[in-house]
Amino acid sequence: MVELVQTKRPDLESVIQPETPEELGLIPAWSHSTLKTFETCAYRSYIAKVKRVQEDYGPAAARGTVIHQLAEDYVSGKLKDFPIELNKFENEFVHLRDMYELDKTELEGEWGFTIDWQPCAWMAKDVWARIKLDAILHDSPTSARVIDYKTGKMFGNEISHAQQALTYAIGSFFKFPELQHAQTELWYLDHGEIRKQAYTRDEAMVFMPTLHNRAVDMTTATTFMPNPSKTNCRWCSYKNGDYPICQHGIK
Numbered sequence: 001m002v003e004l005v006q007t008k009r010p011d012l013e014s015v016i017q018p019e020t021p022e023e024l025g026l027i028p029a030w031s032h033s034t035l036k037t038f039e040t041c042a043y044r045s046y047i048a049k050v051k052r053v054q055e056d057y058g059p060a061a062a063r064g065t066v067i068h069q070l071a072e073d074y075v076s077g078k079l080k081d082f083p084i085e086l087n088k089f090e091n092e093f094v095h096l097r098d099m100y101e102l103d104k105t106e107l108e109g110e111w112g113f114t115i116d117w118q119p120c121a122w123m124a125k126d127v128w129a130r131i132k133l134d135a136i137l138h139d140s141p142t143s144a145r146v147i148d149y150k151t152g153k154m155f156g157n158e159i160s161h162a163q164q165a166l167t168y169a170i171g172s173f174f175k176f177p178e179l180q181h182a183q184t185e186l187w188y189l190d191h192g193e194i195r196k197q198a199y200t201r202d203e204a205m206v207f208m209p210t211l212h213n214r215a216v217d218m219t220t221a222t223t224f225m226p227n228p229s230k231t232n233c234r235w236c237s238y239k240n241g242d243y244p245i246c247q248h249g250i251k
Contacts, residue, residue, distance in 0.1 A: 017209055018208065018209045018212040018213060018216075019212070019213050019216045020115070021115075021216055021219075021220045023220070024115075024128075024219050024220055025219060025220045025221045025222045026046070026049075026050050026221065026222060026224075027045060027049045027050065027218060027219060027221065028128065028219050029127050029128055029129065029130060029219065030128070030129060030130070030215045030218050030219055031129070031130040031131065031132065032131070032163070032164045032167050034048075034049065034218070035214060035215055035218055036160055036163075038217075038218040038221070038224075039214070039218075040227065040232055041226060041227040041228070041232050041236070042221065042223075042224035042225050042226075042227065043224045043225060043226035043227070043246065043248065044226075044232075044236055044238060044246070045218070045224060046224035047238050047245055047246060050224075051245075053238070053245055055236075055237050055238065056237040057237075058235075058237075060151075060152055063151060063152075064151040064152065067085050067086070067149070067151050067189060068134065068149055068151075070083040070085055070086065071083075071086060071093065071134065071149055071189075072107050072108055072134070074086065074093060074097065075093060075096045075097045075100050075105065075107060075135065076100060076107055077097070077100070077101070082094075085189070086189060088189060088190075088191070088192035089187055089189060089192070092187065092194075096135060096137065096147075099137055104137060104138045104139075105135055105136070105137050105138075106135065106136045106138075107134070107135050108132070108133075108134065108135075109131075109132065109133045109134075109135075109136055110122040110130070110132050111130070111131040111132070111133070111171050111175050112124055112127040112129070112130055113127070113128060113129040113130075113131070113171070113174060114126050114127065114128050114129075115128040115129075115219075117129070117174045117208075117212075118174075119174065119175055128215075128219065129171070129215065131167060131168065131171040133146055133147070133148055133168055133171075134147055134148050134149045135147040136172065141178050141179075142178055142179060142180040142181060143179070143180065143181040143182075143183075144172060144176070144179055144181075144182050144183075145182075145183045145184075145185055146165075146168040146169065146172050146182055146183070146184045146185065147184075147185045147187060148164070148165070148168065148184075148185070148186050148187070149187050149189055150186055150187060150188045150189065151189055151190055152190065154188045154190075154191045154193060161186055161195070162197070163211075164186075165184035165186060165195075165197055166184070166197075166199075166204070166207055166211070167211060168182075168184050169182045169184050169197075169199045169204045170204050170205070170207065170208050170211060173201050173204055173205065179201065180200060180201050181198065181199070181200055181201075182198070182199050182201075182204065183196055183197070183198045183199075184196065184197050184198075184199070226246065226248040228248045228249060228250050229250065230250055233249045233250040233251070236249060239251055
């Protein structure tokens with residue numbers, strides 16, 4: 001008799017295998033933001049991470065830092081009164097705070113992983129991947145919500161934000177071996193909107209080799225080609241000044 005029960009889904013098996021490099025390059029660790037920069041303009045990564053020249057991200061980034069700190073201080077109980085800057089998410093932050101008091105919410109997670117995706121310290125000598133998130137809410141031992149606060153514009157970054165959320169999901173499954181379900185939530189604080197995506201462990205791990213190999217490309221790189229364009233150079237401060245660090249920038 002032919003067995004008609006499908007015990008394993010072939011559509012959840014990745015045909016891409018994660019690479020294992022023999023040695024790393026000039027930037028041996030990555031995060032979502034550094035990988036995004038590398039894939040947009042590798043030379044910008046070189047200036048920031050190899051030459052170690054600090055970039056000026058502007059007032060929007062500074063505002064985002066302030067609001068993120070307000071959110072952390074409120075949820076952790078350091079702030080008694082609810083910050084007006086978070087008023088579009090008052091119910092959500094009150095719930096996070098309640099769960100924090102019950103030890104079900106973790107804040108400002110700094111997750112480090114080796115190249116084999118073993119959890120390690122953020123500044124460990126063999127750290128290869130760094131994933132920083134705003135909050136994770138453990139609904140149960142096998143289910144969690146991974147939350148990231150967003151300030152500024154909601155539209156125009158859909159692909160990057162989706163990739164970031166997927167990175168959170170993959171990281172959460174490696175960080176918590178018992179976890180079977182993860183829901184990523186991007187809270188757009190200025191808009192009162194939430195983008196959610198739910199993953200099972202199997203579903204998230206289908207995408208892991210692709211993410212892994214993209215990061216390998218960055219962390220094994222020894223040459224960093226500029227990629228100037230009006231779009232890429234628009235928000236890059238390295239092109240500015242009388243003696244710009246990047247001579248390739250388009251103003």
